[in-house]
Amino acid sequence: MGRIKIKKQNYKGKREVIWIWLAAISMTIYILWRGFCTIPNHAVYGWLAAICGIILLSAEAISMLEGIGHFFSSRKKSVPDKPVIPIGWYPHIDVFIATHNEDVELLYKTVNGCRHMRYTDQNKIHIYLCDDGNRPAVAGLAERMGVGYLGLPENKHAKAGNLNNALSKTSSPYIVTFDADMIPTREFLMETVPYMFLPRLKQSDNGLWAERDEDEIDETFKMGFIQTPQSFYNPDLFQFNFFSENRIPNEQDFFFREVNVGRNNSNACIYAGSNTLISREALEAAGGISTGTITEDFETGIKIQAKGYTCYALDKVLAHGLAPTDIDNLLKQRVRWGRGCIASLRRVNLLFNKGIPIGGKLSYLACWTYWWTFLRRFIYIVAPILFVAFDIPVVVCGLREILFIWLPSYLLYNHVLKVASGGIRSQRWSNIVDTTIFPYMILPMLMETLLLKETEFHVTDKSRTVEKKSDLQFAIPHLFLLVVDLYALMVAVATALRDQNLGAVILIYWLAVNGLNLVMAIFFMAGRKNMRTNDRFFVKIPVKVTYKDKKYYGVTQDLSESGLSFLSGKAIYAPDGVGEVAVHLKADGYETTVKGHAVHVVKQENGWKYGIQLDELSGREKDTYYQILYDRDHGLAKKMSKSVSIFDDVFLNIHKRTERSTESRRRLPRVAIDRVFPLTEEGHVRMVDCNYEFVILSGEEGCGLRQKLKIVLPNGIMCCSKAGQKEGLYHVDNMEELLFCGAYDELFASV
Secondary structure, three states, rough: OOOOOOOEOOOOOOHHHHHHHHHHHHHHHHHHHHHHHHOOOOHHHOOOHHHHHHHHHHHHHHHHHHHHHHHHHHOOOOOOOOOOOOOHHHOEEEEEEEEOOOOOHHHHHHHHHHHHHOOOOOEEEEEEEOOOOHHHHHHHHHHOOOEEEEEEEOOOHHHHHHHHHHHOOOOEEEEEEOOOOOOEEEOOOHHHHHHHHHHHHHEOOOOEEEEEEEEEEOOOOOOEEEEOOOOEEOOOOHHHOOOOOOOOOOOOOHHHHHHHHHHHHHOOOOOOOEEEEEEEEHHHHHOOOOOOOHHHHHHHHHHHHHEEEEEEEOOOOOEEEOOOOOOHHHHHHHHHHHHHHHHHHHHHHHHHOOOHHHHHHHHHHHHHHHHOOHHHHHHHHHHHHHHHHHHOOOOOOOOOHHHHHHHHHHHHHHHHHHHHHOOOOOOHOOOOOOOHHHHHHHHEEEHHHOOOOOOOOOOOOOOOOOOOOOOOHHHHHHHHHHHHHHHHHHHHHHHHOOOOOOOOHHHHHHHHHHHHHHHHHHHHHOOOOOOOOOOOOOHHHHHHHEOOOEEEEEEEEOOOOOOEEEEOOOOOOOOOOOOEEEEEEEEEEEEEEEEEEEEEEEEEEOOEEEEEEEEEHHHHHHHHHHHHHOOOOOOOOOOOOOOOHHHHHHHHHHHEEEOOOOOOOOOOEEEEEEEEEEEOOOEEEEEEEOOOOOEEEEOOOOOOOOOOOEEEEOOOEEEOOOOOOOEEEEEEHHHHHHHHHHHHHHHHOOO
């Protein structure tokens, strides 16, 4: 198969490459030492110890091979530069949005994003809602938004049948597939389509692109698909349940932005079913979207590559979706992925498929071994417990060997994983994720391997609720293992102190780390109450806020579908009446005005923060506002924070789960004045504070507080009358007059 010559320069520095080689050498030495020197002798320790020792060694050896494979695949640039193509080359594109039972409002956001995708000729973009529920509401949405609708009643082949139906009724040479919740950025097509013309182009040493001569074209070099990362605009459950939205990246980022991109080197990047540009020719050569499997996308990608098509995964995020928001759906999703992967690799006859080269076979074998990570995690947790609590030695060695062979390998592996993962993942966080999920993955993976298939397709539920669902029942295996682990830890400490055995320090460390990982898994299953119906994005956009003819200026602090907050350098009047406040936003090529009302205001060091609840949006105003929301980088963590350590994580979770939240109920800014003003009649009065509509006064300077007062301000007369029984509380009767004549501006500016 011909492929474009990618300049194989190291995209990691020379120092990082040296670290990778050192880690690979030390890990190899460690595994060889383990295999020849540390397996318990069955004649001395018994067959059970020998078998357990071999099982642990096997788990470590597979982990080592996976690690070395990833380290070396990540050290080379594996994506060609994006070519520059003539405007006339941009082809017609069919955009398929697959839906089954998703809410119409969710679909609206995806369709809206697709309609705003930039292209050389908008008439060449053909958007279709592919609905295997054949729902009138979805057909109505398609009609309102001016896109195509392809309904399919009684679909026997789930998502695959849905997409194949769409293929049979369309004709564009290239297809984009999106899941129902995946909202593309406006640059999706302009960033992906040019790659499809790599076979017709060549790049000079100075980076310029030119069309190949006819005799230079390699007919075997054909483009199959371009896969972009699956990214999410809401925190995934690991970020959310661990209170770490700004501390750890999305759990899937490591795969989509590092692992899958590295697989380009063996032409084995994975088709993930969404955020993908695909050649129709390649799909037809592969027999369409694969049916009879619960991971139709994964299997289809392998078949396309086996037919000789070149495929690339990009690391640039060009669409964002909704991550699962409850543990039950997360576990079902991962079980489906795992079982589908194992089944599909068997169905495509991976080892004997002549269309897949050896590099591709090894890459896909790594996919298979990945799903046994969870069994290996169980082995790593149980092994020291067997050693300490049940006197079954799984490793036989001395402290000196541990310090000079195991420790360098362990430290180098941890360091290189950070280097090779681009700071997205560390070994400790990989262990926490695996510890959290493993009890629910081992049996399904074993059943699928033994040909006990799962054929039912489970659509990941994208609905959300503000109610806290108790998921502690999922933590029962973790709680049991934690109790046993703590017992073993106490035994190990007691034994080390009694015998003064320094070698037991390694076992104590091993048990302590496993125990802390189990604690984190229990925190995860304990969940976290979601206080918001809509996701909030922390975005700074200049805004103009208008109340009638009064204009104020500020900067947004966050945005959501139902509201926003902005920071103003001074106190302003934003009433809480519905529709009274207009907020004008202009950002990233989008501009709109939305209406709402103030729901709270908080004094901060750098100004006043106002919360605005938006009125119901519709039409063009809604389309544009949603694009401002979703056509952007959503600000969640992209790399591991420097503050991430096991103790930081544990203490953060304890603190967040025990602190009491406070919510501001103040709807107008209470500005401290503390000045004396004359009255129109004889006397003076001290103004303590004012919130535009009310003031608090004290009868100082020899003046009693009468029922009605007229206070002489620098730029107007404030007419006020007593309000209720509270001493000194007065209602400002001519508030709007003072507002529009500038009296309030001058009053507050002097504070």
